[in-house]
Each structure stands twice: as C-alpha cells, then as structure tokens.
Amino acid sequence: MPPKKATDQLQTTCATCALTQFCLPMGLTERELKDLEALVKHRRIFSRGEILHQPGDFFQNFYAIRAGAVKSVTINTAGNEQVFGFYLPGEVIGFEAISTQKYPHSIIALTETSICELPFTHLMQMSKTHSGLQHQLLALASQRLTIDTCIHFTDTQQRVIAFLLNVSARLNRSAGLKRIFDLPMSRHDIGNHLGLAMETISRIIHHLKRQGLLAVHHRSIELLKIPALKALATGNK
Amino acid sequence: MPPKKATDQLQTTCATCALTQFCLPMGLTERELKDLEALVKHRRIFSRGEILHQPGDFFQNFYAIRAGAVKSVTINTAGNEQVFGFYLPGEVIGFEAISTQKYPHSIIALTETSICELPFTHLMQMSKTHSGLQHQLLALASQRLTIDTCIHFTDTQQRVIAFLLNVSARLNRSAGLKRIFDLPMSRHDIGNHLGLAMETISRIIHHLKRQGLLAVHHRSIELLKIPALKALATGNK
DNA sequence: CGATCATTTGATGTAATTCAAAACTGGTGG
DNA sequence: CCACCAGTTTTGAATTACATCAAATGATCG
Numbered sequence: 001m002p003p004k005k006a007t008d009q010l011q012t013t014c015a016t017c018a019l020t021q022f023c024l025p026m027g028l029t030e031r032e033l034k035d036l037e038a039l040v041k042h043r044r045i046f047s048r049g050e051i052l053h054q055p056g057d058f059f060q061n062f063y064a065i066r067a068g069a070v071k072s073v074t075i076n077t078a079g080n081e082q083v084f085g086f087y088l089p090g091e092v093i094g095f096e097a098i099s100t101q102k103y104p105h106s107i108i109a110l111t112e113t114s115i116c117e118l119p120f121t122h123l124m125q126m127s128k129t130h131s132g133l134q135h136q137l138l139a140l141a142s143q144r145l146t147i148d149t150c151i152h153f154t155d156t157q158q159r160v161i162a163f164l165l166n167v168s169a170r171l172n173r174s175a176g177l178k179r180i181f182d183l184p185m186s187r188h189d190i191g192n193h194l195g196l197a198m199e200t201i202s203r204i205i206h207h208l209k210r211q212g213l214l215a216v217h218h219r220s221i222e223l224l225k226i227p228a229l230k231a232l233a234t235g236n237k
Numbered sequence: 238m239p240p241k242k243a244t245d246q247l248q249t250t251c252a253t254c255a256l257t258q259f260c261l262p263m264g265l266t267e268r269e270l271k272d273l274e275a276l277v278k279h280r281r282i283f284s285r286g287e288i289l290h291q292p293g294d295f296f297q298n299f300y301a302i303r304a305g306a307v308k309s310v311t312i313n314t315a316g317n318e319q320v321f322g323f324y325l326p327g328e329v330i331g332f333e334a335i336s337t338q339k340y341p342h343s344i345i346a347l348t349e350t351s352i353c354e355l356p357f358t359h360l361m362q363m364s365k366t367h368s369g370l371q372h373q374l375l376a377l378a379s380q381r382l383t384i385d386t387c388i389h390f391t392d393t394q395q396r397v398i399a400f401l402l403n404v405s406a407r408l409n410r411s412a413g414l415k416r417i418f419d420l421p422m423s424r425h426d427i428g429n430h431l432g433l434a435m436e437t438i439s440r441i442i443h444h445l446k447r448q449g450l451l452a453v454h455h456r457s458i459e460l461l462k463i464p465a466l467k468a469l470a471t472g473n474k
Numbered sequence: 475c476g477a478t479c480a481t482t483t484g485a486t487g488t489a490a491t492t493c494a495a496a497a498c499t500g501g502t503g504g
Numbered sequence: 505c506c507a508c509c510a511g512t513t514t515t516g517a518a519t520t521a522c523a524t525c526a527a528a529t530g531a532t533c534g
Contacts, residue, residue, distance in 0.1 A: 078472035098379035141378035142335035235315035
C-alpha cells in the first residue's frame, strides 16, 4: 500500500479546518461558523521535515492540523533534541505560546501535513461576541493539559502501551480507540518523548507482538487485545 | 525556625487571591478588579493530606493557591499512585477540567494550604464584558502547558536538577530563581512525578551537595551555584 | 537499482531499582 | 520537658533492567 498523501485524507475531515469542526458541537450558529471560516488565513501543506515555526518566533497564529502530524521539539545547547509532544489531526498548536507571546518549541512536520492558520487576535476579537468560541478555546487548551498521561508512568512497558493507546485514541477522537493505524513518528521520536532509548521502544513493541496483544509492521499498528493492553497500561500485571 | 503556617504567609501575597493578583498586570480597571474580588466564593484552609477534590467530581470552581502547595494525583486500579504535578502559590487549579466538566485528578494538600474558590461560570460570564480577563484565563492555561519541562529530559540527573530549578522559579514567579526555599513535597512524590525511585532522588541530591552545587537539609534547599546547575540541567556536562 | 535512513536484533556494561536497615524528623502524650 | 512513635530520608548491597555499542536487515526515495 502506497503512503497516503495529506490531500487524500482531507475529504474525511471537515470542510475547512479542525477548529471550525470542533466548534460545531459548541452550538455556534450558521452565521458564527461562517465568520470563523472567514477568519482562516491560510491553508498550507508542509512536507516531512519542514519547520512550521521556531522557538522564539512571535506568536500570531494557531495552527490547526487538518491531516498529517507534527512534533514539538527543542534543541538544547549541547545539540540534543527534546521531543515535547505530538499534534495529530484535529489538534491545535499555539496555546503554549499565549502567555509569553512567543512559541516555546520548534514544530516539525513528521509526514506530509496540512494545516490551517488562525490569527490569534482575530479569534480573541471574535470570541468577545461569540461566547461559544470563548469556551471552546479554553476547552481546547484544557484538552491539551490532559492529553499526555503516558509520560507520567514509572514502568517502562506501561509508558509505551499507554503511548500507543493514546495515539490510537487521538486518531479516532470521539469514537474510542482506532484499532488499525500508522504511527506518524519514528521509534527515535517515541523514545525521546518517553525518556527511553529507541531500541527499548522497539523491543517492548516486539514483546507485545510476541504476546499476541498487537500486530505490528514497522509503523503500522493493529491493536488485537485492547482490554488486555488497557489493563497492562493501568498497571494490572 | 518553626515551620511557617499558611496564615503567616498570606500577608506577602495579594489582598484576595492569586487570580486577582495575576489579573492586575492585565490592565483591569479598579472597577473590574473589584468585580473579580466580589466573585471569590470561599477562602479555605486545608491541612496536610486533605483532599480538595477527587477525580470525577463535577467541575465548578477554579482553586487559586494563596499559600502552601498541593499535588495532583490519580490512583490506578492496582493501587499505585501517579503524581501528575504540583500547584504552588499563585497557580490556579481547574483548567484540566474544562473540556470534560470533571476534575481528572485528586488534589491533595502537601502542607497547610490556603486557597480561593472561583466559580467557573461566573468567571466566564464576567469575561464576556472584561476582555482582559478572557485573555488572562487563556494565559494561565498557557503557562500550565509549559510549566513542567523537567519531565521530558532523558537523563536522570538533568530531570532532577530541572525539577529543583523549576520549583525554585515557580516559588519566586516574576523575580527569577529563589535561592533558598523548602520543597513542599516528599522525595517519594518527586520520584513518582519524575518516574524515578525515591532513593534515586535522594542520591542525586546528595551528589549535587557533595559537588558543592547546593546545600540541602531534608526539604530545605539552597542553590549555591546556579549557573552550574542551569548548565547541567540543559545538558552541558 | 543503489544509497540513505529507520528498525530490528544481539551482546555487554552500567546505572537505576529493589530490598533492607539505620538515622533523622516532627508530633503526641506522659 | 523529655521519651516514644510514625513517617521520612539516607545509606548500603545486590539485582535487574535499560542504555549503549555494533551489526544486520528492511524500507524509502531519488
């Protein structure tokens, strides 16, 4: 199967972008939704490895991911990369930058990625009159605060399983876990994000495969025994 | 020196609570600030070990920490505790709960802790007319998203140093690092939060002490060589 | 189709966990 | 006020699990 291009997947997402999609259930009127869509500045496509912005860049826009995936990273003075997190379709980049007015991380495309640019000041202006939008912005920031629970697990295997389940859930949003999916990031990125060596990720996934809990072929994952995986992730050995 | 009680420290904080304090620089008028102060529902004191709320409790209030400290935890089915984070004076609990309408974690007082309850619906209502408040709520959520960078370090020592510097900075807010301070949490909590064993925390801190980088007596810390500590935390060995 | 990058797999060393016990705290009541 | 007790922290020794190094295999892309 050839790799899907971002443009192929757009049909399955909303007409404009993730933000308007998520504003839909917030009870915006037709008119309000049209206002929001009119606010979208650019729709852009980034290729694998391209940089959306750098740390220190002045914060002007949210980036709503329509298709693809990016990683959020910093590079310290010793040249070591730090993977802070990932953004998947439907997720919005930029909340970390509000308090300082500057983006704190580099955002780098992991695959071909399609995004919408949403000017922050316009959104704030608009949310004065559209109270649903005001709540929605806080709700999206709120989601982001609880999205990354796998980090906090002490046990290594738990962390990896929780990460896989996390990505699976985020790729399916409303509808529970996605059983079959492709990991958009490398083992290296996963390891860096979870504080583990790339090889350890590889070995743990292999171990889960041998136990028959999941099928895996490089970056494609099929969750076979979801209840068992959930049990392991929550610490029931 | 006897341990300070929460009530002793209140004089050094704002007249009402952390939220109004942080709204001050946002350009609220006298009138707006009075409205905000009127909105504060309760001021309460919790003793060490008391629970502010449990996971699943219906989200109604933000809790602004005036003095003291709390930890944010969950307990999984196997009975293992997970420390997600800490809230120090000036920080506001509740943003994680906006999207689901329920608090995701237990909040437990680590020392005697004084808080303000701020009803969420009232804040939202008020921010319709006070745009500074609207921005301030997003800015506080934004801060929270970037507050916990120490988690992401791969190297163990880096994680511990970054944690200490993080707490030091948060205890001093605007004015850089606090050189002398007390850790409000146990070694056990630090270890759990950083994904390390309690003994490892103890040993690493001891090691830093022997190197003359800091002075430590149980929970009291004095940072002696801040530039060196910063360099170690950012990966320059 | 060959070059490059990503992943897997194996062998080895080391660093962190675990288990255990001692030292130190803070709090309580005699 | 001092002695005792529970909880916390420190320290030590042994084990285990993870990182590291290295090489081979497998994808991907020009």
